[in-house]
Amino acid sequence: MTQLLPTRSSGWFWMACGAVAAAVPSIARSQEQASNLDAFVVSASRTPQDPRTVPSTVTSLSLDDLQASQVFSLSTALSEVPGVSVVNTGAVGGQSAVFIRGANSDQVLFVVDGIRMNTRSADYSNFLGGADLGGIDRIEVLQGPQGTLYGSSAMGGVILIDTAHGCGTPSGSLGTEAGSFGTYAGSASLEGGTKSLGYSVSASHLTTNNDRPFNRDNDWNWSTRIEDQVASGVLVGATYRGEYGQYQEPGSTLYPSQGLVMNRNDLFTTYAQVQPDSSFTSRVTAALHHTDYDYTASWGDSVLRNTRRILDWQNVWNASSKVELVAGANLEQSRFVAGGGVTDDHISSGYLSGTFKPVHDLSVIGGLRYDQFSSFGSATTGRFGAAYFIESTGTTIRSTYGTAFTAPGSDDRFGVPAWGQLPNPTIRPERSRGWDFGVEQSVLAGRVTLGATAFRTLYRDLFDWQTTDFVTYQGMTVNRSRASVRGLEFSADGRITSRLFARLAYTYLDSRDDTTGARLVRRPRQVADAELRGRITSAWQAGAGLHLVGDRTDLGGSLGGYATVRVFTSYDLGHGITASLRVENLLDRKYQEVIGYPALPFGAYGSVVWKF
Structure with missing residues (x-):
């Protein structure tokens, strides 16, 4: 059987070099390098695994395919994944939310460079609204309850993003784009290294007027990574990823209320990894994550600040060829500033997860995690699952069961009097448990992969708003609802011929509030996304995409379905x-x-990229 994964003794640095800058539109890679990168997934166990024997459903987005399809924003890329629905407030730069398998937007966790990126108090909506794909070499979407590996907010799934690694001969790119709605964009990247040292740096800027009056957006994104194998088996490094946006918010057409949004998101990490032998690896990561949000309107200002300091320790022990154990601990200190008030929270966590391979091509997983919050108490989560790959037919059968939770935010527990939000010292975390069962089949000599997954998730103690004074509209966050979600996911993607690529993702979702029987808001019953792309000559390629969204409910009404078409070509x-x-x-x-x-109407855009 072909060896798909790097050997353990090769170390993370050389694995990274094999995957040099997979996602940056600026870097050209060989087909062999692309294949090496896509040959393993990381999010399902926090270690590199063969995707054919991973029990959880994981989608690894190909950055080469996204580049060829001229998909440059993170939110658009995520909308291609089965089971994922992305909702935007109308235009580029506005707040965006991700729903995975019917989980609410704050029940989905972003993990960037190994660090949890969002909490109830520090959400990702503004970051996602302006984030592009620059400086990224891995995007994975891990679906289902994942509290065991990642802690709070991973009820629907996890979106893993890694900043680009660099090594070898320096390479880079310069790019520019212009188009409808006064849109202009520019990007630059550079990466390379020596035998032991690797570096990457990227920066991009986008400005657009959008289509409505007072709706201009100005976004900057930047990232960098530097790492050095200072001795045999010893790797040290640091990353920085930042985003700054200035957005004119016109408000909804029903209740216009203009305001200026200024937001900033910065994540710094530094890490050290020791691998004394091929069976054991220990990695310590220290991180600082800071978010700023300022909203200025005629009626006043709204200011949010969130600072988190994180220390993460992960250990991987390959006890034998059949047993891999992953154990870790996490310490986190957070400070939330809102409405003139300041609140603090301290989190300590520990987890143990194991992957067992009793026979060839059979993987069994199990794990437990304990999280302790100074603000509300503790939560315990667990998971188990199995996957079996039938090599003779190219078939994978997989299933998992897991639990997860979302911790209340500082504002939920302590209140923000300036907003009319009262404290609720008895609030409990949201909790979920869910299972899935899926089959994946390789066809056309392995060029195309078909997949189908059924899933069900049960939620309890969901957060809800309770108004306590209908004169001042003061209220508080309470635990009130139960909900259930079930659905089906189908996918097909691959190269039909050497020149023709096709992709299809379809999701059916039935999501209900079990207390009222009503559908959960902003969860379409059906979503489909398809693309056909072909290489007409060695220099010219073209393609088209179709995005279908079914009817859904929203706060204050319902929305009908819609379909959009996009076309693209490059030379x-x-x-x-x-x-x-x-x-x-x-x-x-x-x-x-x-x-x-x-949403934005018809728009056309042209770009030029120089790779060197």
């Missing part, structure tokens, strides 16, 4: 220069993802 001019053209919403459909926030 290699030689000397590393590529010219591209894309059209979004080709049929100029009028629709809203959130009531009162019209």
Whole structure:
């Protein structure tokens, strides 16, 4: 059987070099390098695993395919994944939310460079609204309850993002784009290294007027990584990923309320890894995560600050060829500033997870985690699952069961009097338990993969708002609802021929509030995303995409379904220069993802990228 994974003794640095800058639109990689990168997934166990024997459902987004399809924003990339629904407040730069398998937006966890990126008090909505794909070499979507490996907020799943690694001969790119709605964008990247040292750096800027009055967006994204194998088996490094946005918020068309949003998101990490032999690896990561949010309107200001200091320790022991154990501990200190008030929380966590392979191509997983919060108490989560790969037919059968929770935010527990939010010292975390069962089949000599998964998740103690004074509209967050979600996911992707690529993702979702019987808001019953892309000549390629969203409910009403079409083409001019053209919403459909926030109409964009 072909060896898909790097050997343990090779170390993380050399694994990273094998995956040099997989995602940056700026870097050209060989087909062999691309295959090496896509040959393993990390999020399912926090260690590299063969995707064919991973019990959990994991989608690894190909950055090469996203580049070829001219998908440059993180939110658009995530919307291609089965089971995932992305909701935007109308335009580029506005708040965005991700729903995975019906889980609410704050029940989905982003893990960036190994660090939990969001909490109830520090959400990702503004970050996602302006984030692009620059400086990224891995995006994975891990679905289902994942509290055991990642702690709070992983009820629906986890989105893992890694900053690009660099090694070898220096390479980079310069790019620019212009188009409808006064859109201009520019990007630059550089990466390389020596035998032991690797580095990468990227920066990008986008500005657009969008389509509505007072709706201009200005976004900056930047990232860097440097790491050095200072001795045999010893790796040290640091990363930085930042995003700054300035967004004119026009408010909804139903209740216009103009305001200026300024937000910043910065994540610094530094890490050291020791691998004394091929069977054991220990890694310590220290991180600082800071978010700023300022909203200025005629009625006043709203200011949010969140600072988190994290220390993460992970150990991997390959006890034998059949047993891998992952154990770790996490310490976190957070400070939340809102409405003139300051609250603190301290988290300590420990987990143990094991992967067992009793026979060839059979994997069994199990794990437990304990989280202790100074603000509300503790939570214990667990998971188990199994996957079996039938090599003779190219079939994978997988199933998992897991539990998860979402901790209340500082504002939920301690209140924010300036907002009219009262404290609730008895609030409990949200909890979930869920299972899934899936089959994956390789066809056409391994060029195309078909997948189908059934899932069900049960939620309890869901957060809800309770108004206590209907004159001042003061209220508090309480535990009130129960909910249940069930659904089906189907996927197909691969190269039908050497020149033709196709991709299809479909999700059916039935989500209910078990207390009222009503559908959960902003969860479409059906979502489909498809793409067909072909290489017409060695230099010219073109393609088209279709995105379908079914009917859904929203706060204050319901929304009908819609369909959008996009087309794109590019031409290699030689000397590393590529010219591209894309059209979004080709049929100029009028629709809203959130009531009162019209989506962008027909738009055309042209770009030029030079890779060197």
